[in-house]
Amino acid sequence: MNFGESYFPGQRERRDSDGANKSKVNKAYAYMKATIEEKRLLVMEKIMQEFMSDNLTAEVKAKETHNTLLFITMLTKLYPREKEIISRSQFKHVHLETNVTDLQRRYPFVQWKYLLEQTLNTQISPNENVLVLIPNYLDSLNKVLPRFTNRIVHNGLLLVFATDTLYELLNTTSSPDWPAFCTRMTVNVFSKAVSALYVRQFRPEYLDQLRMRVTLMFENLKKTLESRMRENTWLDDRGREAVLQKLSSLHGQFLTWPNFWNLTYVATLLDDVRVDPEYFFGNVIRRYQQLRTVPMNFRYYQLEDKKWAYPFVVNAFYVLTMNTIIIPLAVLTQPYFRADLPLYIPYSTMGLIFAHEILHGFDLKGIRYNSKGEAEDLLNHFSRAELESRLDCVVNQFSTTFWRQVNFLGRNVDVQFDWNVTKNENMADISGLQLAYHAWETVIGFENEPALPGIQLNARQLFFLNAAQTYCSMLSPADYIFLVEVDFHTPHPERVNGIMMNSQGFSDAYKCPVGSPMNPKKKCSVW
Template sequence: AKLMTQKIGYPEFITNSTELDKEYEGIVLHPDKYFENGLENLKHYALQEQLKLRSPVNRNRWVTSPAVVNAFYTRSKNLISFPAGILQPPLYHQNYPRFLNYGGIGVVIGHEVTHGFDNKGRQFDPNGNLQSWWHNDSLNRFQARAECVVQQYSNYVVPDLSIPLNGINTQGENIADNGGVKQAFRAYKRWAEKYGPEASLPGINLNHYQLFFLQFAQIWCGISRPKAAVHTVRVDAHSPGRFRVVGTLSNLKEFSEVYHCPLSSPMNPQKKCEVW
């Protein structure tokens, strides 16, 4: 975790005209040839990819463009990246209360960090090399905990479609979701204990800890057509948004405490899964 490289916002070279020109050197564009311009771009980037084959790994190079609304963990580089596109509402704003930022982008950061220790990330060492570097005891305990998560999510069924989730295909993202929320909440709680209470949101009778979890749930609020939902369940490495919320928070005792969920209720089951 300490050796993770961080990429936040955008690469520095795009603010330097000379360096930016080098990035697009060799591309010939024509104002009246849209399709051909697209091919020129594809050829240029294909060549750039080929040149990497005999070159040392550039750990400073970004894996995505700044405008992307997403975040990434790159196993082969032990790299986390948060493009400028995701550093905006509803996930983050410089004037948001901390409980919203921690419940938004804070959870995303925790999610990507946890990917370094999920079922795939754990196979890469601190320098991004694919090798077995854990002790067998640690690996056995990890697999037992991961299996709990697999079984938990495999028991979820998409409403109205009667399709169960695939807990095996989604285990990496589920592990990252669970770890991300837990670490972000601990981070916010530590901040609140150090700096004291913030102003609350008007008209909402919830405390800051409750609002943290509400913000996390808001991120995954959405709707999809039935065929799209079926496609998500069958091929996506992520669980549908509903279960990213329910599955994660029902495992977290801190959620049950701040929302006063009775033991053995749906959001506070006696058996909880915990990997990290």
């Protein structure tokens, strides 16, 4: 990764979100999305023609096809964009807290009590509390559904399922790598059984040592963040006590769920599986029904069972309602935790990932949940305003620093980023690197860690180089446009440079002149 000026071709003024620049990017993204949707509708039309009765006239067939595809198109457009969902989640009072009776009154197009009872395998009281995460979507459905007959809605939903799920599954030409597709499908429909197979490739002794090293790093990062919070100048005493209590209660779930080692438990996972070697389609439908039904009363689920991700998942999570970070085994089995490696290797990679997830407990969304994962504002109005101003520092800095042109269909288009959507992630990146670097310095003390053979960089320089490598990747122009539109993380390489330019440790290690692109006079820091 180049830390130089290649991604800072100039400082541009911040552009209005409704300006022409944004519309160009929207058109490029809209073109790609429309092309995908057009292909999808053509597949649907083909399926409809195959299933329509021969007794229908050509006029009736055309009308049914038109109305069904129109319904599906409107249904697709109604669903909120990922950016809208993320943006709304940063604000309070965007969810709807209600009960089953009121839910039925507001949105009568679904028999909610029956649906919930069938799905959750329990009796539902009319007074049962319900939290609607995206009420505006249901509001939109309430307006659109009455425009179509029940037959069109029913057939349209069946067609969506047939196209988006079954057609790809049964059409052997839909994937250029059919064996890989079958492997992914097996992982999806037998996730727990595959998890049990996955964990058995590792020796228990190795996992015990790995758990010890991971837990030690986790605790070191928590101690470092505690120290930084105690020295924080913008928190009042009540807010400081609340965030410290939440940090102290923060749990980490590492490696994998212990039950995956229990052969008796694993065997029970497959008790209800029935496979007919002559009826693949029926096997698929039956398995999907099983996966979509809660096997027991959800009220009696053990809380500990919910904290784990499948061990083969290569991602890390922070769960707001449990105040827990989850790091699956696949993330931790990289060679970063080998005992013979210098500590700047694990701290600059896993340490950054850990710190990033920890800090999500203290972003604009996380700060509205207490140490028990219950909804509660931890900060008063003044302290929250201070937090928001520090996040606005990141928004303003990124919007005036980063811009990019990509070649799309033979034309150069400017990419317009929505930094308000990415600010929580950018905060976790920036403060996460500062936290990981501070923790590493505390652990090594005054000792000098060895450099790597054949590389003329010292330990501190290698720390930041290795951290940058974590987020480096190559993207095609189309992938880049798509990522900017649908993801709430900053894309590469802006993500790497945005993290590093706000690190004083990076500037000192590489001796970047003050005022240069990678060492701006004003840096952003939150925690």
